[in-house]
Amino acid sequence: MPQQPYVFQTVASRPPPRPVGGLLPWVKRNLLDGWTNVLITLLLIALLVLALPPIVQWGVLNAVFGPDNAACRAAAAATNTGACWGVVAEKYRLIFFGRYPYEQQWRPMVACALMIGAIAASCYRPFWRGWLIGLWALVLGAFFILMMGGRFGLVPVETSRWGGFPLTVMLSTVSLLIAFPLAILVALGRQSKMAGIRTICVLYVELIRGVPLISVLFMASFMLPLFMPQGTTIDVLVRVLIGMTLFTAAYLAEVVRGGLQALPKGQIEAAQSLGLGYWQTTFKVVLPQALRLVVPATMNTFIGAFKDTSLVTIVSLYDLTGALQLALGDADWRKFFFEGQLFVAAIYFVFCYAMSRYSLWIERHLNTGTRRQ
Amino acid sequence: MKPARPAPPKKRDWSWRSQALRSVLYQVLALALVFSAGYYLLGNTLENMRLRGIKSGFDFITQPAGFGIGESIIPFDSAESYGKAFAVGLSNTLRVAVVGIVLATLLGTLIGIGRLSRNVLLRSLCGAYVEFFRNVPLLLQLFIWYFILTETLPTIEEALRPLPGVFFSKNGLQFPVPVWADSHIFTLAGFGLGLLGAWWWGRQTRQHFEATGRSRPVWLPGLLLVMGMGLLGWLAGGSPAALDIPEKSELNVVGGGSVTPEYMTVLVGLTIYTAAYIAEIVRGGIQAVPFGQHEASAALGLSRGKEVRLVLLPQALRVIIPPVTSQYLNLTKNSSLAVAVGYPDLVSISTTSLNQTGRAIECIALIMACYLTLSLLTSWYMNAYNRRSLLKER
Numbered sequence: 001m002p003q004q005p006y007v008f009q010t011v012a013s014r015p016p017p018r019p020v021g022g023l024l025p026w027v028k029r030n031l032l033d034g035w036t037n038v039l040i041t042l043l044l045i046a047l048l049v050l051a052l053p054p055i056v057q058w059g060v061l062n063a064v065f066g067p068d069n070a071a072c073r074a075a076a077a078a079t080n081t082g083a084c085w086g087v088v089a090e091k092y093r094l095i096f097f098g099r100y101p102y103e104q105q106w107r108p109m110v111a112c113a114l115m116i117g118a119i120a121a122s123c124y125r126p127f128w129r130g131w132l133i134g135l136w137a138l139v140l141g142a143f144f145i146l147m148m149g150g151r152f153g154l155v156p157v158e159t160s161r162w163g164g165f166p167l168t169v170m171l172s173t174v175s176l177l178i179a180f181p182l183a184i185l186v187a188l189g190r191q192s193k194m195a196g197i198r199t200i201c202v203l204y205v206e207l208i209r210g211v212p213l214i215s216v217l218f219m220a221s222f223m224l225p226l227f228m229p230q231g232t233t234i235d236v237l238v239r240v241l242i243g244m245t246l247f248t249a250a251y252l253a254e255v256v257r258g259g260l261q262a263l264p265k266g267q268i269e270a271a272q273s274l275g276l277g278y279w280q281t282t283f284k285v286v287l288p289q290a291l292r293l294v295v296p297a298t299m300n301t302f303i304g305a306f307k308d309t310s311l312v313t314i315v316s317l318y319d320l321t322g323a324l325q326l327a328l329g330d331a332d333w334r335k336f337f338f339e340g341q342l343f344v345a346a347i348y349f350v351f352c353y354a355m356s357r358y359s360l361w362i363e364r365h366l367n368t369g370t371r372r373q
Numbered sequence: 374m375k376p377a378r379p380a381p382p383k384k385r386d387w388s389w390r391s392q393a394l395r396s397v398l399y400q401v402l403a404l405a406l407v408f409s410a411g412y413y414l415l416g417n418t419l420e421n422m423r424l425r426g427i428k429s430g431f432d433f434i435t436q437p438a439g440f441g442i443g444e445s446i447i448p449f450d451s452a453e454s455y456g457k458a459f460a461v462g463l464s465n466t467l468r469v470a471v472v473g474i475v476l477a478t479l480l481g482t483l484i485g486i487g488r489l490s491r492n493v494l495l496r497s498l499c500g501a502y503v504e505f506f507r508n509v510p511l512l513l514q515l516f517i518w519y520f521i522l523t524e525t526l527p528t529i530e531e532a533l534r535p536l537p538g539v540f541f542s543k544n545g546l547q548f549p550v551p552v553w554a555d556s557h558i559f560t561l562a563g564f565g566l567g568l569l570g571a572w573w574w575g576r577q578t579r580q581h582f583e584a585t586g587r588s589r590p591v592w593l594p595g596l597l598l599v600m601g602m603g604l605l606g607w608l609a610g611g612s613p614a615a616l617d618i619p620e621k622s623e624l625n626v627v628g629g630g631s632v633t634p635e636y637m638t639v640l641v642g643l644t645i646y647t648a649a650y651i652a653e654i655v656r657g658g659i660q661a662v663p664f665g666q667h668e669a670s671a672a673l674g675l676s677r678g679k680e681v682r683l684v685l686l687p688q689a690l691r692v693i694i695p696p697v698t699s700q701y702l703n704l705t706k707n708s709s710l711a712v713a714v715g716y717p718d719l720v721s722i723s724t725t726s727l728n729q730t731g732r733a734i735e736c737i738a739l740i741m742a743c744y745l746t747l748s749l750l751t752s753w754y755m756n757a758y759n760r761r762s763l764l765k766e767r
Contacts, residue, residue: 211706223418345514
């Protein structure tokens with residue numbers, strides 16, 4: 001019997017896979033996947049529907065934007081109450097610059113712009129060269145000359161009148177600039193083989209980290225004057241700066257130590273076998289890698305330090321938070337505290353959020369060399 | 374084969390270029406620097422204090438304080454000593470810190486899990502919460518809460534009454550509390566017996582499991598035992614049900630338990646702020662568990678609840694606990710910001726004492742000593758707990 005030739009038969013093609021992209025599958029996956037998910041979606045939509053319209057009505061539709069006290073009071077007394085952003089329109093100079101002389105306020109503005117420009121330039125990686133240090137020296141010099149005056153025909157302004165945003169920026173920037181090198185030294189000291197130096201560093205870090213910043217600031221403002229030799233006084237601003245620097249440095253030192261510990265020991269051994277000395281090993285091999293490892297934690301500490309400058313309000317300096325309290329001492333506008341606070345909160349938010357985004361970006365950039373994919 | 378050469382005699386090289394000598398030299402230099410700086414500052418301080426006629430010493434602790442304290446759990450009178458005032462301040466700090474830690478942990482865990490939800494609305498809402506509250510200074514948040522709790526709430530005459538017997542107004546929160554009767558001892562005894570029973574049931578279950586490999590429910594019977602025995606004890610004591618319910622009088626609300634708006638401000642502010650940080654830690658900890666663990670537990674046929682309880686949480690907790698500990702410490706230290714809204718915590722009472730006695734060094738030293746002790750105690754306890762949850766390796 002002759003064998004039947006084998007005939008290939010096409011199989012009917014399978015249906016295409018269900019689409020996973022597009023709007024509907026997305027909605028199904030993200031909102032309606034399972035009955036608990038449906039329930040959560042419904043609850044949250046109900047919440048949004050209930051909460052959003054009154055907020056929009058209060059914040060935008062019924063709000064008063066001009067610095068008109070009577071209109072503000074009317075808006076607050078109406079049945080559909082409206083926000084009074086007029087308090088910002090009226091008091092923004094006081095909030096931004098505190099008690100700095102009114103007609104001289106261009107100076108803190110320029111000083112702030114310089115400082116923020118320098119910060120922005122330092123964020124850009126191609127600018128990480130030697131001249132950046134020179135730029136910072138120039139900018140800091142210009143900042144203090146502008147703020148203090150007394151040179152180049154500028155009217156002198158004593159530090160007790162500084163306030164608002166320039167104070168916040170200056171306190172956080174200068175304390176971080178000094179704290180960072182100090183923190184690296186302390187972290188290295190804590191890792192050192194020499195027991196005496198290690199003990200000093202451990203004591204410093206643990207003592208500072210164990211107490212709240214307020215008590216450090218109280219110490220700076222009440223006790224530092226007692227520490228000084230007879231007849232010398234230090235400015236309250238300098239005292240607060242010392243307190244904040246010492247505080248931030250202790251936290252940063254712990255962060256840096258984390259990076260030092262995470263670095264494989266082989267790196268140090270390799271550097272030593274190449275004949276590098278301690279400082280060469282540290283600066284050329286250890287620190288560049290260790291600091292890269294702790295970028296997120298470092299940025300978190302920076303953000304924390306920026307937010308913590310608000311605490312100087314408690315030792316009677318008028319930074320952004322304190323200047324707001326000052327601005328709302330005015331009985332006419334006291335009622336609209338909340339709007340002013342939201343405004344200041346928004347300023348802090350913008351800066352802190354920018355820093356945390358930058359932290360994510362720089363972390364990705366610095367890790368290009370080690371990241372797989 | 375030649376015998377191995379003997380090791381060279383160990384001899385300390387004290388030449389100028391030796392590491393040993395330099396290391397000793399550096400340490401001596403550093404210590405000398407620190408001590409001489411301390412000596413110089415101390416000398417200046419003593420000189421300054423002598424010139425300004427500032428007395429020093431802790432003798433003021435026993436003197437009458439002369440100021441009242443707005444709220445406390447320990448009764449305090451202005452004729453009592455500074456030492457007692459410090460104790461009251463410390464108790465107020467602890468009252469905020471302990472309750473805040475519990476609430477922040479609960480809220481933070483919920484929000485951290487919410488950030489990992491499949492539901493995009495919930496996910497982004499929790500994300501917005503974390504971003505907003507982490508990026509605004511705590512002090513400003515406290516000012517905002519204080520404004521909301523004192524200015525936008527109705528006066529005590531028109532207090533909100535969300536539940537019968539609960540008053541919520543500018544003057545704080547008043548709520549009913551059960552009156553202590555002697556027969557409540559029976560209720561407490563019932564709870565105690567219930568706890569014992571639950572512990573016994575847990576042991577039985579474990580032994581049963583180890584003997585037979587079959588597990589029996591633990592939590593529900595245990596809870597039933599505790600609640601049931603408590604109820605039985607309460608009934609046996611003649612069911613004392615007297616409540617101290619706050620009553621509205623002409624100008625005020627009297628009776629019941631109450632908390633001030635200052636306490637609520639500090640508690641709410643600290644809880645919400647710290648919860649944002651804890652949420653991030655919880656999210657990071659859960660994400661640190663490799664995805665393979667989820668697949669493995671799915672392959673074993675574990676339900677989602679069992680997977681979370683038996684596989685994910687034990688591994689996530691190991692990552693979560695150390696940073697959460699430091700958040701607890703932060704919360705305790707941040708409670709010192711209470712001074713800004715006038716809640717009489719440790720710092721607030723110390724600054725009042727400082728202003729009255731002029732003993733700056735002593736008062737600040739007391740604050741620091743108290744917080745240092747709290748920090749060390751918390752970190753010691755959490756380290757002990759951390760050791761228990763560490764990886765059990767061979």
